[in-house]
Amino acid sequence: xxxxxxxxxxxxxxxxxxxxxxxxxxxxxxxxxxxxxxxxxxxxxxxxxxxxxxxxxxxxxxxxxxxxxxxxxxxxxxxxxxxxxxxxxxxxxxxxxxxxxxxxxxxxxxxxxxxxxxxxxxxxxxxxxxxxxxxxxxxxxxxxxxxxxxxxxxxxxxxxxxxxxxxxxxxxxxxxxxxxxxxxxxxxxxxxxxxxxxxxxxxxxxxxxxxxxxxxxxxxxxxxxxxxxxxxxxxxxxxxxxxxxxxxxxxxxxxxxxxxxxxxxxx
Amino acid sequence: xxxxxxxxxxxxxxxxxxxxxxxxxxxxxxxxxxxxxxxxxxxxxxxxxxxxxxxxxxxxxxxxxxxxxxxxxxxxxxxxxxxxxxxxxxxxxxxxxxxxxxxxxxxxxxxxxxxxxxxxxxxxxxxxxxxxxxxxxxxxxxxxxxxxxxxxxxxxxxxxxxxxxxxxxxxxxxxxxxxxxxxxxxxxxxxxxxxxxxxxxxxxxxxxxxxxxxxxxxxxxxxxxxxxxxxxxxxxxxxxxxxxxxxxxxxxxxxxxxxxxxxxxxxxxxxxxxxxxxxxxxxxxxxxxxxxxxxxxxxxxxxxxxxxxxxxxxxxxxxxxxxxxxxxxxxxxxxxxxxxxx
Numbered sequence: 144x145x146x147x148x149x150x151x152x153x154x155x156x157x158x159x160x161x162x163x164x165x166x167x168x169x170x171x172x173x174x175x176x177x178x179x180x181x182x183x184x185x186x187x188x189x190x191x192x193x194x195x196x197x198x199x200x201x202x203x204x205x206x207x208x209x210x211x212x213x214x215x216x217x218x219x220x221x222x223x224x225x226x227x228x229x230x231x232x233x234x235x236x237x238x239x240x241x242x243x244x245x246x247x248x249x250x251x252x253x254x255x256x257x258x259x260x261x262x263x264x265x266x267x268x269x270x271x272x273x274x275x276x277x278x279x280x281x282x283x284x285x286x287x288x289x290x291x292x293x294x295x296x297x298x299x300x301x302x303x304x305x306x307x308x309x310x311x312x313x314x315x316x317x318x319x320x321x322x323x324x325x326x327x328x329x330x331x332x333x334x335x336x337x338x339x340x341x342x343x344x345x346x347x348x349x350x351x352x353x354x355x356x357x358x359x360x361x362x363x364x365x366x367x368x369x370x371x372x373x374x375x376x377x378x379x380x381x382x383x384x385x386x387x388x389x390x391x392x393x394x395x396x397x398x399x400x401x402x403x404x405x406x407x408x409x410x
Numbered sequence: 411x412x413x414x415x416x417x418x419x420x421x422x423x424x425x426x427x428x429x430x431x432x433x434x435x436x437x438x439x440x441x442x443x444x445x446x447x448x449x450x451x452x453x454x455x456x457x458x459x460x461x462x463x464x465x466x467x468x469x470x471x472x473x474x475x476x477x478x479x480x481x482x483x484x485x486x487x488x489x490x491x492x493x494x495x496x497x498x499x500x501x502x503x504x505x506x507x508x509x510x511x512x513x514x515x516x517x518x519x520x521x522x523x524x525x526x527x528x529x530x531x532x533x534x535x536x537x538x539x540x541x542x543x544x545x546x547x548x549x550x551x552x553x554x555x556x557x558x559x560x561x562x563x564x565x566x567x568x569x570x571x572x573x574x575x576x577x578x579x580x581x582x583x584x585x586x587x588x589x590x591x592x593x594x595x596x597x598x599x600x601x602x603x604x605x606x607x608x609x610x611x612x613x614x615x616x617x618x619x620x621x622x623x624x625x626x627x628x629x630x631x632x633x634x635x636x637x638x639x640x641x642x643x644x645x646x647x648x649x650x651x652x653x654x655x656x657x658x659x660x661x662x663x664x665x666x667x668x669x670x671x672x673x674x675x676x677x678x679x680x681x682x683x684x685x686x687x688x689x690x691x692x693x694x695x696x697x698x699x700x701x702x703x704x705x706x707x708x709x710x711x712x713x714x715x716x717x718x719x720x721x722x723x724x725x726x727x728x729x730x731x732x733x734x735x736x737x738x739x740x741x742x743x744x745x746x747x748x749x750x751x752x
Contacts, residue, residue, distance in 0.1 A: 149517075156514045164502040167543055232498035236559070239462045241487035242515040 150243035157237070157250025161224065162257065175258060179213045179266040187273040190333060199367030206275040207287075207360040208332030210266060211352050214295035215327055217259040219319045221251055221299040222306030226315040229307065229406060238404075245400050252299040259295045263288060278364030287362025290384055294355045297388040300395040307402040332356050337373065348372075351387035354380040412476035415440045415567045415598035416461060421470035423456050423622075430456040432622035433470070436600075438567075438615075443589075443599040445613025447606065447715070453622035454602035455495060458571045461600065462492045475566050488516070491560030494571030494602070498556065501545035505536050505555050508544060509562055516563040523562075530558040534588070550581025557588065568592065570601045574608060586611055606711030616711075618718055625718045633714045639664070640683040641707050642690060646674040647700035658693045662686050674702075679709070 165171050186209050191202040225247075228234045237247050267275075277284045302319065309315045329347050330336065336347035347353055358380035360366050376383040416438035423431040431453045438444040446454050459465035461474055463483040472479040475489045499508045506527050513523025531540040534554045539547060544555055553573060560568055570589065574582040589612055593599060603609050609616050610630045618626040618633070626633055642663070646655055652669065655676055659667045663678035663686075670676075680686040683706045694701060 153515060156511055160500060160503060160507075160511055163507060164500070167502045231501075232495075233500055235459075235464055236492070236498055236512075237515070238464050239487060239490065239492040240512065240515045241484050241517070246515075 146243065150245045150249060153242040153246030154249030154253055156242075157247050158254040159250075161251060161254035165254075165258065172261075175217075175262050176265045178216070179209075179262045180269045182209050182213055183266055183269040183273060186333065187270075191273075194334075196335060196369075198369045199365070200274070202273060203275050203365045204360065204367070204369075205333050206266075206270045207356045207363065207365055208327075208330070209270075210263065210291055210359055211294070211330075211356040212323075212327040212332055213262055213266060214259050214291050215298055215323055215352070217262050218255065218295045218298035218302050219316075219323065220258055220302075221255045222302030222304075222315050222319060223312050224251060224255075225303055225306035226309055226312045230311055234307075234403070234406060244404055245396075248300070248303055248396075248399055248403055252296060252303060255299050256292055256296055259292060263291060275363075275365070279362065283362045283364070286381070287359045290355060290358050290362070290381065293388050294351070294384060297391040297395075300392060300399055304395055304399040304402055307399065307406045326350065327352050330356065331377070335369070336377070337370075348374040349376050351384055353377060354383040354387070358384050411440060413440055414438060414473075415475055416444070416600055417471070417473040418457075418461070419471040421457065421460065421472060422468045423453075423460060423465065424468050430622050431460075431467070434619070434622065434624065436617065438598060438600055440598050441596050442615060443593045443597075443601060443613050445609035445616040446600060446602040446619060447604070447609045447613075447616055447711070448602075448619040449604055451621075452619045454604075454619060455571055456622075457619075458492070458494075458569050458600070458602055462490055462569055463487055488563070489566045491563065491565035491568045492571070493557045493560035493569070494553075494573045495575065499544050499552065499559055502543055504541050505531055505544055505547070505558075506540040508555060509559055512559045512562045518563065526562055530561060534558045548581070549577055550584060553577060553581070553585060554588065557585075561592075566598060568597050568599045570599060572602055572604065574603070574605070582608075606715060610711050618715060620718070626714065630711065633711060634709045636714060636717075639679060639681050639709070641677050641709055641713070642680050642683070642687055643675065643677045643703075643705050643707060644690070644694075644701050645703040646676070647702050649674055651697075651699040652676070654697055655694065655699050658690065658697065658699075662689055662693075 165175075183206065186205050187202050190205060194201050196204055225234070228237075228247075234247065243249075305318060306315050309318060329339075329343055330350045330353040331347060332352060336344060336353055339347050354376050357372070357377050361380065372378055414437050416436060418434055418436045421431050421434040421436075422429070434453070434457055436444065436446075436457070446457065448454050456465065460467045460472055461479065463479055463486055466480070474486045477486050477489075479486050499505075500511075503511065509527035509530055510523050513526050514520065516523075518526060528537070528540070531537045534557070536551060536555060536558070539551060544552055547555065557570070557573065560570075573589065574585050577585060586608070589599070589601070593612070601609070601612055614629060616626075616628065616630055616633060617624055626636065628636075642659065644655070644659075646652060649671075652671065652674060656667050656669060659676055659678040663680050665679040668677040687704070687706050691701075691704065
């Protein structure tokens with residue numbers, strides 16, 4: 144018990160340090176707020192103007208997809224932050240201190256929840272401007288925001304692992320883009336997954352990004368009069384998304400902590 | 411209090427096929443400073459990383475503050491401070507925030523961490539810059555902050571990994587003075603460096619490493635003694651005189667005559683410096699050899715190092731040049747004979 148308390152206390156110290164950095168480097172905050180705005184406007188107007196999904200206002204439909212995609216990009220911040228700390232020797236400083244072995248990761252993923260919250264807030268405000276509305280109760284809406292944060296938190300741990308594994312921020316960014324693009328596009332984020340061909344459809348149906356987008360869409364009441372999805376994952380998007388969150392955390396929390404303990408800048 | 415703050419025996423570390431440490435034995439008695447001297451890639455940083463729990467050794471015994479580093483890493487971390495190449499300060503945090511954070515992570519508590527941070531900033535002449543992000547600091551200031559971070563928890567053992575690499579001469583001297591104060595205050599320090607003058611000035615005891623092995627060990631004076639007494643160094647005016655001058659010097663010197671053709675500089679170890687110098691000048695004059703510069707100097711660690719590592723390279727495909735206790739055996743002297751000009 145004492146160890147867990149200590150890990151979170153140390154984690155809080157690290158999280159505070161990460162947040163100070165966001166304060167000191169305004170570029171980070173500008174990027175945090177600009178890119179979600181850009182995504183909402185870009186997808187809303189470029190795709191929203193030319194794609195028509197029968198039974199639903201497409202601009203409203205894709206907002207949940209943009210949310211899901213953006214928080215995954217946001218989770219990438221965890222990995223690039225750790226990769227940067229590693230190349231600069233900050234991780235070595237931390238590892239030489241008698242702090243909990245999990246603290247740097249707890250702090251990093253923790254501060255990135257706040258980072259992602261800011262980006263969700265900004266996206267929501269931009270969404271409201273382009274015509275997106277929450278058509279459900281506040282409780283349901285909160286569920287929608289929570290599942291976004293939970294999912295991005297879980298992805299943060301995946302990114303942490305990759306960020307500690309690669310040798311530089313550059314490599315991390317290339318690697319994460321190769322992961323983020325297919326995973327967020329072969330999904331029901333921007334199109335209806337049931338209209339995709341064969342294998343793509345299966346992938347999209349069972350892709351947790353789809354279920355998160357679907358859960359958020361339902362939580363905000365943005366499904367219009369679309370037909371009920373056929374597959375279990377999308378009929379029970381909240382449950383299916385939560386299963387993924389739990390599984391990712393069970394696998395990647397210990398894996399990332401182990402990687403942290405082994406990682407060290409080489410001379 | 412344990413008598414030896416740092417002790418390693420037969421330390422081995424491999425990176426794939428590359429052997430970074432090849433049986434390193436170190437002993438640093440409590441309250442002393444050991445200089446670990448070697449070129450880039452000699453294994454200095456690897457040794458520091460293992461001693462500071464950042465890296466697992468493949469073989470060997472490692473003890474810091476009487477604790478086995480492998481079985482009690484966290485207890486070791488409570489008693490050490492690390493500074494230099496191996497660890498960094500956060501450039502986005504102010505000096506104060508950096509030190510306060512480190513204090514919190516040593517679990518000194520909020521109030522103590524804050525007080526200690528201010529105290530250290532004062533002690534390292536950083537109080538004026540304490541509330542500025544450290545990326546605005548000069549190289550020397552950043553190193554001082556880095557060293558301060560290592561001292562936050564008043565550690566028993568301090569590891570300084572190339573603390574002055576990349577610093578301008580003035581900052582180097584400042585850093586040396588700070589380190590000297592630490593040692594006077596009774597800290598146990600392991601210092602790695604690739605600069606001879608640094609080891610010479612700071613470290614009582616010096617271990618020279620190359621390719622992961624100890625090639626020499628002793629005080630600065632011991633090491634210089636191995637190379638012989640004083641040096642005569644002369645620069646000739648005319649390149650054609652190099653050969654005859656070499657012959658003259660070889661007759662009067664005790665060891666090798668080192669020649670740098672480019673600058674026409676000849677260096678020779680001698681026993682009775684002033685007398686030999688007089689004779690050399692006399693014979694040069696007899697042979698009509700004009701000199702631009704001539705002088706007598708004490709051997710530097712550069713001489714030691716050049717000699718020792720030079721031989722290791724020569725013997726790389728033959729038998730090893732070290733005894734198991736890590737002290738150089740007679741091979742270097744055999745090697746030196748090859749360079750003697752007769």
